[in-house]
Amino acid sequence: MSRVILKMNDIHKQFPGVYALKNAQLELEYGEVHALLGENGAGKSTLIKVLGGIYQPDQGEIFFKDEKIDINSVHDAQARGISIIHQEICLVPYMTVAENFFLGREIDRRVFGSVDDHTMNAEAQEILDQLELDICATDKVESLSIAKQQMVEIAKALLKESSIIVMDEPTASLSGKEVDKLFDTIKKLKKKGIGIIYISHRMEELFQICDKVTVMRDGEYIGTRATSDATMDELIMMMVGRELKDLYVRGDHEIGEPILEVHNLSNDKLNHVSFKLHKGELLGIAGLVGAGRSELAKALFGIDEVATGKIILEGKEVAIKSPLEAMKNGIALVPENRKEEGLVLIQEVGFNISLPVIDRFDKGYTLDKDHENVLINQYIKSLNIKTPSVKQIVGNLSGGNQQKIVIAKWLAANPKVLILDEPTRGVDVGAKGEIYSIMTDMVKEGVSIIMISSELPEVINMSDRVLVMHNGEITGELQRDELEQEKIMKLATGGI
């Protein structure tokens, strides 16, 4: 018996208009943690879906435990012990944790085909306790926090007798402590000889937990390295295909008078929030998930109601009760979830970019398509949006390009204050750099930016000044020369 548990050779997969995989490869050994690395759209997810039986490859071979196999369905993959923890949380919210665990393979009681909840609850609880999760098997999934749901998703895969476990961005919404727990679990699984494929954008994690890294780019296999002799720069170069200049582009820019003043803003999520934003300033807002950062953005943009407090814009008090009023006052919001709140995914690139400013092209009886297209093309060019045409459906583009479209949408509205909520979430390194340089260009032009971010390197490197939030309150303000990871975390966790 060889040491190789899985070998995927020369996998090709084509979708209408897109070559998702060409010559993709992967070789995984028993008890190995193998990272799959690549920018968004590099084909990692597609390769995993081929392994999981969700897609069938057009060409290529898969060897599993030295046997050539076809994986024709999710069932096939599951029957062979291939478990996939998907990036998007894939649980039924209205069901209990145990019901989700056993979905599709419920234990029967043998009388009248009724399901045996008692046994299932007990088995599920055992796994949860093993992982030391403070979760009850009979809790409804919808009542759990996102981080806990993510842990449930991971625990679910452990329940099955797996020989291969694929983890797609498992730490995306986990706190440090939970990440440690996850890594402990991974080490235990390794000892059992289970092969683990690990996908993450957090490069430092790869060096912490993975044995080998396979890099993909544009659907192709680029190379495999042992993490012990690879460097971060080398991997990034393999990923983007060129040397990456400084990621955080920050030019000199002038910071002017206060443009936005917020006094004692309160509602059910915010507690007496006060701050000032200056013209041409990039103000970072840090904090943990649920600290009230997005809620502040939503209050400023007129989505959430404000109970008490004042918003003063350019010296005048304004009441913002709807996004329309916010836009009229020159405030724009690039929301946290581009797929739900940012874009009409089933519509074209052009449609999305001109959506907030479509009034400008209204000729009364019809739309002025020519001028609309001038504007659209201008932003596609200036933001370097990679799309085959204006007519491309947004849902078919990569995450980085989608994010640039959401930004384009709001730049087109000429905002004075631009709020960016997690501007680089789920965006690959190349596009990240581009988004940072867009932000820099904007502050140079005198736009004021509020950047909400959970990525501390981004907050520290990009911001002129940082506010830290905790429990709906601002717990601290740090100037650029005071920005340090520890200081921010201390304020973000309540200051003690």
Add this chain to the structure above:
Amino acid sequence: MQMEARAVIAKKQGIGGRILNNFVKYLKDNMGILIGFGVLCGGLAIMSDAFLTPSNIMNVLRQATTNANLAIGLTLALIINGIDLSVGPILALSGTVTAGLIANNGVPIPVAIAIGLVLGTTLGFTNGKIISKTGIPPFIVTLAMMQIARGAAFVYTNGMPIRVMNDSYNFLGNGYLGPLPLPIIYTAVLIIVASYILNKTKLGRHIYAVGGNADAAKYSGISIAKVQLFVYTVSGFLAAFSGVILCARMYSGQPTVGTGYELDAIAASVLGGTSFTGGVGKIGGTLIGVLVISVLNNGLNLMNVNSFWQLIAKGLVILIAVYFDMMKKKAKPKKA
């Protein structure tokens, strides 16, 4: 720790305790609509002497049976994030065909009933097959089937009612078992079977999963197509069955029968807490919804409110009930 405590309690209780527990949970889950139902019944009891008489109660229940049967199917369809608009016409077609076979062709009763049931079930199966194979939205597919089945009922009967005077057939709709009208017994059985499937079996889990998060269901190896096929087939069967019984009860197969029944069944499901976005719904809740509609109709009749006003009242009740239900859900706090 919470879990252990609950497990200990569950062990101590035994079967009687569990039933009591489930009953308490049922009351809690359906509190809003039950209170509404109580108020409605109380009000009617005060305003009309006839309302609380045993014969009127039986009458209300018997009238509720058709809607109950159809609402079971609709609840299933809504749970999987679908809908079935074709139940009214399928009911009419199966009923008229069964009546026609008996009255015009002298087909033996069991055979005629079987053909009627198979016909409706096949139409439901066809709905399911088209929905799962083509991906055309259920609303459209069943809207088309609604027209087709209604048209077929008119074609078959030439637009005229078919009278059936056959004692043993009519007994199926008008007979009694002890004090209980037969249709009530059929419906009771259907409710028990449907609740069992939804609450206790694998299939039930899969139905909730498909509606609650289709991707999660798919990635768990559940065949969404099979679940859809099952639900629409059952809905077709229930419509056919109701048609056969209703026809026996009315001594005639009428092509216009069941007009708007699909909407009453949807209303009952929604009143009973079934979610229009899928994943949530219980037969027990739907049952209360059916009773609310039935009692409302009956009460307004007893008080001589004309049927035009009854429609308006029904519409308002649905709107108010669902509004309160939504408010209740919004108020539900989230755990950390």
